[in-house]
Amino acid sequence: MREAKTIDSLQNDYQYCENVIKHNSASFYHAFKKLPKDKANAVYAIYAFCRYADDSVDETGDKSVQEKNWQNLYHQLNLFEKGEEISSPLWRALRDVFTRYEMDIKPFYEQLEGQRMDIHFNQPNTLAELERYCYYVAGTVGLMLLPILATKNHQHLHMYAVQLGVAMQLTNILRDVGEDYQNNRIYLPVDLLEMEDYKQQDLEASNINPAFIRVWERIANRSEQLYTLFQEGIDYFDKDSQLHVLLSALIYKEILKVVRENGYDCLHTRNYVSEENMVRLKEAVEGLTVGL
Structure with a gap:
């Protein structure tokens, strides 16, 4: 009993x-x-x-x-x-x-370090600094999930898990530029903004101009590169998990497409993948020959 x-x-x-x-x-x-x-x-x-x-x-x-x-x-x-x-x-x-x-406690502690970065927030100076932040708040999540989704190979897949987590967090940042700004956080790197001459006043005025789009696309291209690199390791995940891991990546990657289709309006529009498109992506993943 x-x-x-x-x-x-x-x-x-x-x-x-x-x-x-x-x-x-x-x-x-x-x-x-x-x-x-x-x-x-x-x-x-x-x-x-x-x-x-x-x-x-x-x-x-x-x-x-x-x-x-x-x-x-x-x-x-x-x-x-x-x-x-x-x-x-x-x-x-x-x-x-x-x-x-076979869980590891380390990424759980590192996740908390990422949260502390948000408490004592500093705008990243470079894309490399932004990716470091993304590791702590999201790459760590990939490492937490790895022993569950790759029970036999998880010790050898850390790079792929981190790549996916960082790609997803970069996507989150590109989706939430306006919302983050309202919370006094600018995750767009200083050097990219300076390179394109996009100023904080532009962000405050919600200016979606060619300079903003170029900054956004630089980060989006890096995110998409990481999604591609991650996908190279999908066959090493457990057979019963491959479809689900890949689907999570493709759904998140789709957010970038949604933002583009909405004219890059991530300053005062909430961009999300519709239920219909999630189903479409699931059907597409099921049709791929990735050893699923």
């Missing part, structure tokens, strides 16, 4: 995590919901951790509160590492993930 109750409780914990991803990221949920149940649950738990970390910084503009929230989360992760985690749906689900898979 106790064992059945424990199983039911764990299912409820994973349901909590699934609700988090379903509510916050339709694209991720669409890509991964058809994974084998154990793997899908593990993805949901990791997403819930990342969302928890992100919200601890983004839900308030008060730096002192952000820092306090960050310290609290760091303490919780430290307890988890010691096997003394607090009893909550997120941490119970994550403990089950660490029991089932």
Whole structure:
């Protein structure tokens, strides 16, 4: 009876995590919901951790509160590492993930370092600096998911996981330029803006001119290059995961196309991939011969 109750409780914990991803990221949920149940649950738990970390910084503009929230989360992760985690749906689900898979705690800590970069935000000077930031907030997510999606080869696929995570984060940044500016963050590198003579006043005025488009496209081209490099490693992921990983990449890459089709308006328009297009991409992926 106790064992059945424990199983039911764990299912409820994973349901909590699934609700988090379903509510916050339709694209991720669409890509991964058809994974084998154990793997899908593990993805949901990791997403819930990342969302928890992100919200601890983004839900308030008060730096002192952000820092306090960050310290609290760091303490919780430290307890988890010691096997003394607090009893909550997120941490119970994550403990089950660490029991089932060959997980590494390091990217979880690095994810928190990325959140701290946002608390003490500095506009990146170069594309290389921007990619470094992207590693901490998103490349780490790829590393977290790797032992679940590539159970046999995960030790050898770090480069591909990081490439995908960085590509996705660059896409996020290109989608959210206006929203980020309203939150006093400019992720577009200083040197690219200076090279094209696109000034902060232009951003404030929401000027979508040729200079802005050139800056945007420089970053988009790098993102697309990373998606291509990642795809070269898709055959090394687990057979039951390849379609879902590739689909997540293609759905995110599609966001760039949507922004272009909307005249590069990422300053006051929310760009997203429609459900219809997600289904189209899924059908296209299923038709590819990538050993799926």
